Amino acid sequence: MTEIEFLSWVRGPGFQIASVIFVFGVIVRLFEILMLGRKANLAEANGSEMSGGVRTIFSRMAPESDTFKRSRFTIVVGYIFHIGLFIVIFLFAPHILLITEVTGVGWSALPTPIVDMAAVITMIALAAVLLHRVKDPVMQYLARMEDYLVWLVTFLPMVTGYLAFHRMGLPAPSLLALHILSIELLMVLFPFTKLMHAFTFILSRWYNGAIAGYKGVRS
Amino acid sequence: MSARLEQAVHALKEQIDAPVASFLSSCVHCGMCADACLFYTETGDPKYTPIVKVEPLRRVWEQEFTFMGQLKKKLGLAKPITDEFLAEWESKVYDSCTMCGRCSMVCPVGNDITYMIRKTREGMAVSGHVPEGLVGATTRAVTIGSPMGVKFPALQAQIKHVEKDYGFKVPVDVEGAEYLCMLSSMEIMNFPEYIGAIAKIFDHAGVSWTLSSKAFEATNSGIQIGVSDIASELVQRIVSEAERLKVKAVISPECGHAYTAIRWEGPNLVGKKFGFKVRHILEVLDELRKEGRLVTEGMEEGRLTYHDPCQIGRRGGVLEQPRNLINMLVSDYVEMPDGGKMNWCCGAGGGVSTIESADEVRLKVFQRKKDQMEAVDAEGLISACSNCRIHIEDGLEEYHMDIPVLSLTETLAEHLVDKE
Numbered sequence: 001m002t003e004i005e006f007l008s009w010v011r012g013p014g015f016q017i018a019s020v021i022f023v024f025g026v027i028v029r030l031f032e033i034l035m036l037g038r039k040a041n042l043a044e045a046n047g048s049e050m051s052g053g054v055r056t057i058f059s060r061m062a063p064e065s066d067t068f069k070r071s072r073f074t075i076v077v078g079y080i081f082h083i084g085l086f087i088v089i090f091l092f093a094p095h096i097l098l099i100t101e102v103t104g105v106g107w108s109a110l111p112t113p114i115v116d117m118a119a120v121i122t123m124i125a126l127a128a129v130l131l132h133r134v135k136d137p138v139m140q141y142l143a144r145m146e147d148y149l150v151w152l153v154t155f156l157p158m159v160t161g162y163l164a165f166h167r168m169g170l171p172a173p174s175l176l177a178l179h180i181l182s183i184e185l186l187m188v189l190f191p192f193t194k195l196m197h198a199f200t201f202i203l204s205r206w207y208n209g210a211i212a213g214y215k216g217v218r219s
Numbered sequence: 220m221s222a223r224l225e226q227a228v229h230a231l232k233e234q235i236d237a238p239v240a241s242f243l244s245s246c247v248h249c250g251m252c253a254d255a256c257l258f259y260t261e262t263g264d265p266k267y268t269p270i271v272k273v274e275p276l277r278r279v280w281e282q283e284f285t286f287m288g289q290l291k292k293k294l295g296l297a298k299p300i301t302d303e304f305l306a307e308w309e310s311k312v313y314d315s316c317t318m319c320g321r322c323s324m325v326c327p328v329g330n331d332i333t334y335m336i337r338k339t340r341e342g343m344a345v346s347g348h349v350p351e352g353l354v355g356a357t358t359r360a361v362t363i364g365s366p367m368g369v370k371f372p373a374l375q376a377q378i379k380h381v382e383k384d385y386g387f388k389v390p391v392d393v394e395g396a397e398y399l400c401m402l403s404s405m406e407i408m409n410f411p412e413y414i415g416a417i418a419k420i421f422d423h424a425g426v427s428w429t430l431s432s433k434a435f436e437a438t439n440s441g442i443q444i445g446v447s448d449i450a451s452e453l454v455q456r457i458v459s460e461a462e463r464l465k466v467k468a469v470i471s472p473e474c475g476h477a478y479t480a481i482r483w484e485g486p487n488l489v490g491k492k493f494g495f496k497v498r499h500i501l502e503v504l505d506e507l508r509k510e511g512r513l514v515t516e517g518m519e520e521g522r523l524t525y526h527d528p529c530q531i532g533r534r535g536g537v538l539e540q541p542r543n544l545i546n547m548l549v550s551d552y553v554e555m556p557d558g559g560k561m562n563w564c565c566g567a568g569g570g571v572s573t574i575e576s577a578d579e580v581r582l583k584v585f586q587r588k589k590d591q592m593e594a595v596d597a598e599g600l601i602s603a604c605s606n607c608r609i610h611i612e613d614g615l616e617e618y619h620m621d622i623p624v625l626s627l628t629e630t631l632a633e634h635l636v637d638k639e
Contacts, residue, residue, distance in 0.1 A: 032284065033244060038236040042486035044496065046536050060329050066557050067325045070254035078249065078327070138250040141265035147248050192287045196244050197328050203241035205329030211238070212323075212331075215483060216536035217560060219324055219331075 007177040010184065018184035025191025026199060033203065045214050052213015053206035059218070060205050073132060077125050084122030088115060088158070116165070123158050126151070150193050156182040221302070224346060228300055231279040231342035239335055243280050245328035246270055252332055255325035257563050258315045261584040269322035272311045273335040275300065275342055302346070309348040312339055314577035318476075319529035319564035333534070340445025349444055352573040357440035361449055364456075365436045366573070367404035374402070374435055377411040387418035392464065393429035398503070399466040399495075400428050401437030401457065401481070403474040405605040413473060413605070416632035420504065423635045424512040428470075434460040437472050439480035443570030451488035454481060461495050468496035470503055473626055475530030475568055475604040482535065499531060500628055501603055505540035508547065515634040518550040521598035525552070525627075526588070526611065527562040528604035541603060541627055548634055549601070555591040563587045567610035585614030592622065601625045 001009070063075055089095060093109035100106035109115075130151055133139045160182045164175035189195065212219030220228075250268060253259040258267035265271075281288035282297050291297040298304075320333040343349060356366035363370060378389045390396065398421075406413045421428050434456040441450025461469050471478040482497040507513050525545055531537045538559055545552055557563060566584040571577050588611065592600060599622060602608055611624050 029244070033237055033240040036235060036237040036240050036284075038238055039487065042490070042492045043483050044486075044493070056329060060327060063325070063327070064557075064561055066561060067251070067255065070260070071249075071251045071325075074249050074251055075327075136250065137263075138253045138259070138265040138268055139248070141268060142248040142250055142271065144248070192285075194244070194247050197247050200241045200244040201328040203237075204245040204326075204331075207238040207241060208323060208326070208329040208331045211334060215534070217533060217538070219560075 003171060003173045003177070007173045007180075010177050010180040014184055015180065018187040022187035022190055026196070029191050029196055030199060030203075033200065038207075041214060043214075046216035047213045049210035049214050052218070053208075053210035055213070056209025056219050057202055057205045059209075077128050077132070081122050081125035081129060084118045084125060085154075087118040088122060088161070091115060116162075119158060119162050119165075123155070123162070126155050126158065130155075146193055149189070150195050153182070153186045153189055154195075157186055224300070224302055224305075227305065227342045227346035228279055230345040231276050231339070232283055234276065234338035234341050235280050235284060238331065239276065239338065240280060240284060242328075242330040242332070242335060243273075243277050246330060247328065249327060252322040252326055252330075255322045257319075257321075257566060257584045257587040258580065261586045262580070266311065267315050269316070269332045269336070270330070272308070272316055273332065273339050275305060275308055275312075276335055276339040279342070302348075305343065305346045305348045309343065309350065310576065312336065312343050313350050313353060313570060314574050315571075315580055317529065317564045317566065317568035317571050318534075319568060320534045321529075321561065321564065324533065324561060337442070337445065340443075341447060342445075344445040350570075350574040350576060352575050353440065353444045353570045356570070356573045357444045357446070357449060360436070360438070360440040360453060364434075365404040365407075366438055366440045367408060369404040369407050369436070371432050371435070374407050374430075375432075377407055377414065378430075381411055381415040381418065385415040385419055387415070387422050389414060389418050390429045392432050393427075394464050395466075396427045396429040396464060397467050398426065398428040398470050399457075399461050399464055399468070400430055400470045400472070400500075401477065402430070402435050402472050403438045403477055403605055404436060405438075405474070405609060406472055407435075409609065410605055410626065410629075412629050413626060416626070416629040417500070419632045419635060420507075420513070420628070423514075423638060424507045426503075426507070426512075429464060429466070431460040431464060437477035437481060438474055439477060439484075440570070440573075442480050442484055443476060443573075447488060450480065450484065451490075454485045454488050457481060458485070458489060458493065461493075466495055468498050468503075471497060471499045473500060473603045473605055473608075473628055475528035475535070475606060478535050478537075479530040499535065499537050499540075499603075501531070501537050501540045501544065504628065504631060505543050508544060513547070513631070514636045515547050515631070516636050517634055519548055519599070519625075519630065519634075522551045522553055522596060523549045523599045523601055523625075524555050524592065524595055524597040525558065526555075526565065526600055526602040526607060527559060528602060528607045529562070529564050529568055531603060532562060533560045541601075544627060544631060545601060548630055553595045553597060555597070556594050557591065563591060565607040565610045565614070567606060567613075568604075572606055572610055581610065582614060582617050585610070585617065588614060589618050589620065592620075597622065599623045599625060601627050601630060603627045 091110040160179035164179045252269040323331040566581045
């Protein structure tokens with residue numbers, strides 16, 4: 001397989017396969033969760049489930065002051081790499097072009113140097129997250145293979161994308177092909193790993209807020 | 220796999236619903252729940268990380284409800300659920316978790332970890348890996364009617380003392396009363412002043428109320444140990460009496476988990492909506508205050524603070540009422556850091572106080588309460604849970620602190636103006 005054939009495979013059939021697994025996988029997983037349902041609450045309500053649930057979806061973005069003091073590193077670095085990932089994935093001109101090509105929807109991009117800087121900051125933050133995972137006793141106690149796997153498949157597209165953009169190391173088509181391949185790996189693993197939190201956190205926060213809201217507590 | 224273990228796995232499987240599946244799908248192992256749990260913050264031992272405590276439930280979910288888990292199981296890569304594993308988890312699930320719910324307020328993806336620990340206990344109880352003290356308390360609750368083995372004659376004797384000391388009649392088995400008052404054994408045995416206090420307050424406010432000779436115990440070991448069948452039976456005793464006496468409402472005493480048991484879990488345990496209301500004593504007192512039926516005189520002296528019992532505040536929704544009442548009684552009130560819905564547990568709820576093997580750790584983690592009180596130089600502490608009260612008194616003694624612990628209901632009773 002030549003360099004160009006490799007690139008056309010990852011852009012064509014490879015991308016299609018990954019997209020199908022990603023989209024169907026995520027839908028099936030969400031369906032699996034919601035299908036389990038939950039029992040109706042027979043206790044007299046002291047507040048609204050719906051408003052409690054919706055409230056917590058947003059309120060969990062701002063930690064309580066004691067929580068911030070105690071978990072400062074996790075919160076700050078977590079925010080940095082999540083915002084960074086958002087900028088790099090959704091506000092980089094070539095990515096928006098691809099999204100427009102597939103879905104027909106588009107929006108304006110951030111200037112490339114800003115995205116480039118965001119990419120560097122995100123990679124540093126991800127490296128810090130890994131270091132924290134290895135060094136911190138609680139993080140170490142919780143760690144399983146899957147934690148390192150999802151870290152790796154999040155980090156790889158960042159590195160390959162950065163190298164492809166700056167044309168470092170390999171010929172451009174190969175770099176681009178590797179970048180796309182790494183994203184396909186992420187997409188394929190997404191529905192089967194904790195990467196699913198990107199969708200399920202909305203359900204979890206809603207349930208949490210609803211359970212508390214029913215009792216009249218703002219969680 | 221032994222039959223019992225199989226039943227335990229089945230019991231865990233039964234507990235899995237959409238919230239559990241979404242929580243377990245969302246956890247990214249960030250470790251923030253550890254920072255929210257006094258068992259971790261005061262010991263620094265990662266084994267106390269809250270999400271770790273639900274591992275038995277998580278394994279069952281992963282292996283039975285997810286594609287990857289089933290694949291791993293087929294390939295022999297899944298971590299099995301064994302008796303040794305559950306035995307190891309016993310102290311994590313019971314000794315070092317008071318189901319205070321603080322971790323559930325902090326988790327960034329929104330996991331209600333406490334909701335899952337409550338469910339994990341259902342499986343643990345079936346497996347038999349349960350602390351002895353909690354088994355004893357539960358057995359006594361079922362056979363005798365009280366986790367401390369208190370029978371009605373003991374209550375009757377206390378009622379006699381109280382009537383003599385306070386000069387108010389304590390009604391028993393009065394049909395058609397507005398309220399059926401429940402008690403905890405701890406109040407009957409250690410704080411009978413509480414009975415005197417409600418007799419005085421209800422006389423003052425002209426409230427009709429009664430105790431029941433058949434169901435006076437409000438606590439529910441069934442929910443602490445995690446056996447819904449037992450929990451349901453204990454709730455049903457109260458429901459039957461409330462219906463027999465045709466009361467409008469049942470009052471949960473100054474006890475945290477009793478309120479959760481009858482107010483929030485109760486109807487779900489017995490499988491029907493109640494035909495009467497359930498209120499915490501603080502809710503009733505605050506209603507009386509609003510209606511202007513409580514006339515008080517004088518204020519408490521010294522700098523006082525309030526400890527929110529977890530099941531009444533964060534897990535129960537009774538947060539404003541105690542503060543409204545305290546306003547009437549305390550001039551120098553001070554809120555502890557994190558007071559209110561983010562308050563720290565005393566360290567002995569959720570059954571921990573009945574577990575002997577947890578004695579050391581519960582006193583160690585009391586350090587958190589100590590720090591909270593010292594941060595505001597509290598000269599006295601008011602609370603509304605006799606279990607918190609006993610443990611806080613224990614903790615204060617352990618740390619050589621001379622600070623009185625007051626009951627809010629009793630404090631209110633002391634300040635009522637005598638009727639003419």
